[in-house]
Amino acid sequence: MLALASTPHAWADPITVTDIAGRNVTVDAPVERIILGEGRQIYLLGALEPEAPFAHVVGWRHDFSEADPDNYAAYAAKFPEMTRIPTFGGFKDGTFDVEQAASLKPDVVLMNLEAKAATEDAAYDTKLAELGIPILYIDFREKPLEHTIPSMRLIGRLLGDEKRAEAFIDFAEAQLARVTDRIAAAKPERPRVFIDRAGGYSDDCCMSFGPGNFGEYVELAGGDNIADGIIPQTFGTLNPEQIIAANPDQVVVTGGNWGAYVPGGNWVGVGPGADMGEARTKLENLTRRTAMTGIAAVENGEVHAIWHQFYNSPYYFVAVQRLAKWFHPDLFQDLDPEATLRELHERFLPVDYMPGYWVSLHDD
Incomplete structure (x- = not known):
């Protein structure tokens, strides 16, 4: 009803x-x-x-x-x-x-x-x-x-629903702390990171994040956002020359199923139930753009895609965990972001968990 x-x-x-x-x-x-x-x-x-x-x-x-x-x-x-x-x-x-x-x-x-x-x-x-x-x-x-x-x-x-809200908040804060507490204690060397916002959505390159949203996720996960200091606000654009000059160690593309907006586009269709083979192929194709020429991340296979809607949902802590594991695999060997996302669904969300929220050019 x-x-x-x-x-x-x-x-x-x-x-x-x-x-x-x-x-x-x-x-x-x-x-x-x-x-x-x-x-x-x-x-x-x-x-x-x-x-x-x-x-x-x-x-x-x-x-x-x-x-x-x-x-x-x-x-x-x-x-x-x-x-x-x-x-x-x-x-x-x-x-x-x-x-x-x-x-x-x-x-x-x-x-x-x-x-x-x-x-x-x-x-x-x-x-x-x-x-x-x-x-x-x-x-x-x-x-x-x-x-x-x-x-x-x-x-x-x-x-x-105050009690339910506090239970969710407790879970979110505890999961975020699994990353931030360890980064604060270990103080690892921070890789240079380029967040390619909705890479492949259009032919333009490249939208990114300044000090907010995914830019902040990068910092919490122990990375150094190359757009910080260039993009003053949360959202903005880097040109290919700026990306090449920064020579990022890690590239993270945000992606999703955007067939309603750009049918057949070059975007990386990660998300629940995504075709991982297709997503990986499209991610690899994005490394052939001018902005990716000769950068360390491409040379070393440190190119990843993650669900774009982590920027626009209360599930941000899962994205921070996934970024941390890419940036510092040795420091976070015991961290399982997929298990966190599964637990989030099982404890709090109305729909069942389906894998497919991220993909990488290397196995991890």
């Missing part, structure tokens, strides 16, 4: 919460009806309510099916009702429909922090406020290490 047929709990009481934008917002909680400003916010809801992750979702942005079709298919197979939930355009591209949203009578709209400026420019916040519909900003992309945990706590409080 779809959540849009539900009615508010009689025991809902007003609470005031502080969202990731620092705004104090009053909502009636536990909330019953939520609009997701990004479909991939289901990564967070799913970890809090794995038995019924869509029970409170009355509308959502359509990006999940396009950006992560493999997980979308897994969720849809288990929760077919999700395919009947109304979808929206985005706040950033100006295609969000306020009237449609109001017709669904949501208790709250969850928005990603990165859409805040566009939301205010288009006066969506004012229009929704006039209808008595509050917006709450969360973030697990702009500053995932800083904002994912408070975002989980915020949603846990909205849904009355």
Whole structure:
């Protein structure tokens, strides 16, 4: 039964919460009806309510099916009702429909922090406020290490799932510490690392990360991000000459199944259930680009691909573990990132684990 047929709990009481934008917002909680400003916010809801992750979702942005079709298919197979939930355009591209949203009578709209400026420019916040519909900003992309945990706590409080949120947070922090504590104690020599953001998605080269997101994952995993100091913000671009001059010891391409965006593209299709043979072939093809000419990582086979959505989900600690094992295999011989990802699914997530989230040009 779809959540849009539900009615508010009689025991809902007003609470005031502080969202990731620092705004104090009053909502009636536990909330019953939520609009997701990004479909991939289901990564967070799913970890809090794995038995019924869509029970409170009355509308959502359509990006999940396009950006992560493999997980979308897994969720849809288990929760077919999700395919009947109304979808929206985005706040950033100006295609969000306020009237449609109001017709669904949501208790709250969850928005990603990165859409805040566009939301205010288009006066969506004012229009929704006039209808008595509050917006709450969360973030697990702009500053995932800083904002994912408070975002989980915020949603846990909205849904009355505080204990579940704290259990997830305890797991995430413990798994991250398995890397950061050892790096801090051993102080290993840091390899130079180039993160090739969505390599092969377009013919342009090369998108990367500055000091945030995957750039920060690199530092936590004991690497030296070559884009740090060149790209000032979280996202940006390096030209081939800068990459060749930096001569990275390690190259990590972020990839996914982007057939909805770039059919037949050169992107590396890692993700749940991915074809590892095809992914490895496409990864090898990317080493023939001008930016990879003569660099140490290619010469030594230290070229890898990892699931792009680790940059945009509360599973960042798995990516840090996988990077650490690539960068420092001797130091992390006993670390098994795949076992961590499997445990994450078994303990917290609504769908079964399927391998395929990373691939490398060497066996490890």
